[in-house]
Amino acid sequence: MKVETTTVLAHATYGGDYRCLELEAPGIAPEVRPGQFVHIRLPAPADAILRRPFSVFRADGDRLQILYKAVGRGTAAMRHLQPGDGLSILGPLGNGFPAAAADALPVLVAGGYGMAALYLQARTLPRRGIAFFGGAKAGDILCVPEFEALGWEVRATTQDGSRGERGLVTDALDAWLSGGGRDLRPEFFACGPNGMLRAVGGRAEAGGWTAWLSMDRHMGCGVGACLTCVQKIRDPDAPGGWSWVRICREGPVMECRTVVWEGDE
Numbered sequence: 001m002k003v004e005t006t007t008v009l010a011h012a013t014y015g016g017d018y019r020c021l022e023l024e025a026p027g028i029a030p031e032v033r034p035g036q037f038v039h040i041r042l043p044a045p046a047d048a049i050l051r052r053p054f055s056v057f058r059a060d061g062d063r064l065q066i067l068y069k070a071v072g073r074g075t076a077a078m079r080h081l082q083p084g085d086g087l088s089i090l091g092p093l094g095n096g097f098p099a100a101a102a103d104a105l106p107v108l109v110a111g112g113y114g115m116a117a118l119y120l121q122a123r124t125l126p127r128r129g130i131a132f133f134g135g136a137k138a139g140d141i142l143c144v145p146e147f148e149a150l151g152w153e154v155r156a157t158t159q160d161g162s163r164g165e166r167g168l169v170t171d172a173l174d175a176w177l178s179g180g181g182r183d184l185r186p187e188f189f190a191c192g193p194n195g196m197l198r199a200v201g202g203r204a205e206a207g208g209w210t211a212w213l214s215m216d217r218h219m220g221c222g223v224g225a226c227l228t229c230v231q232k233i234r235d236p237d238a239p240g241g242w243s244w245v246r247i248c249r250e251g252p253v254m255e256c257r258t259v260v261w262e263g264d265e
């Protein structure tokens with residue numbers, strides 16, 4: 001893990017509400033594994049104290065890219081970055097996704113920036129499988145040509161029906177499972193809103209399959225010191241049968257059986 005002052009190489013609209021930020025980061029980019037993230041110090045003075053976490057979309061040579069959507073003050077300030085600007089980033093951080101079991105069919109499930117967070121995993125897994133992407137509208141479905149170019153079958157779902165099937169991403173997943181997918185020994189890799197992750201994990205547990213979930217948490221330090229990002233996990237050795245992990249250090253990727261969801265305590 002390193003802190004590096006990177007240089008903005010390119011910054012452009014990507015699709016829907018998302019933008020792609022490309023950085024020259026020779027100390028960090030070559031070290032990135034699928035599912036890891038970087039912690040970025042955003043440019044606005046008012047937001048300069050806390051960094052913000054972003055999954056690495058692509059890492060090629062000395063360059064890395066992130067896809068982001070402006071949701072608050074920090075990401076709104078990010079929109080003004082220009083090629084040549086300097087940006088301090090910390091990374092690569094987090095555990096990242098593991099390899100799939102040799103006899104499993106990898107199944108990716110993503111919502112929002114999860115499509116970017118899964119791209120390096122899609123590029124690295126030796127066996128290509130199927131990817132389920134969900135969003136509220138067509139503009140929320142990202143990276144489909146990139147995944148298809150890697151040999152993945154992509155099924156999109158939108159809540160308003162403007163792209164792919166109308167419904168939730170888990171509706172498409174359920175239809176695939178009951179149409180023969182459950183016989184293909186799926187192993188899930190998922191990133192998106194917590195409700196979606198919980199639903200994917202529930203299906204995996206019910207079917208006896210494995211699901212690796214990249215958890216989204218508000219973060220402070222990003223390096224395990226502040227405990228802003230803690231998550232309850234099942235821990236048979238701990239008193240009460242559970243303990244805490246830090247999503248920035250022991251995560252963000254957790255196997256679904258370890259996660260204790262809110263309300264399940």
Ligand SMILES: Cc1cc2nc3c(=O)[nH]c(=O)nc-3n(C[C@H](O)[C@H](O)[C@H](O)COP(=O)(O)OP(=O)(O)OC[C@H]3O[C@@H](n4cnc5c(N)ncnc54)[C@H](O)[C@@H]3O)c2cc1C
Pocket residue numbers: 037047052053054055056066067068069070071072073074075076113116117215216217218219252
């Ligand atoms: C491991 C990890 C990887 C991420 N990767 C990406 C990515 O690749 N692309 C991307 O666009 N975003 C990603 N995010 C989310 C991103 O970090 C937040 O959108 C960003 O921190 C918001 O900063 P802000 O200053 O603009 O918003 P703030 O002003 O801090 O918050 C604005 C609103 O967003 C909510 N919010 C802030 N952070 C989060 C969060 N982590 N989860 C849910 N809601 C949040 C706040 O509650 C508030 O409602 C990632 C988060 C994590 C934990």
Ligand code: FES
Pocket residue numbers: 218219220221222223224225226227228229230246247248249
């Ligand atoms: S963000 Fe500080 S411990 Fe995880």
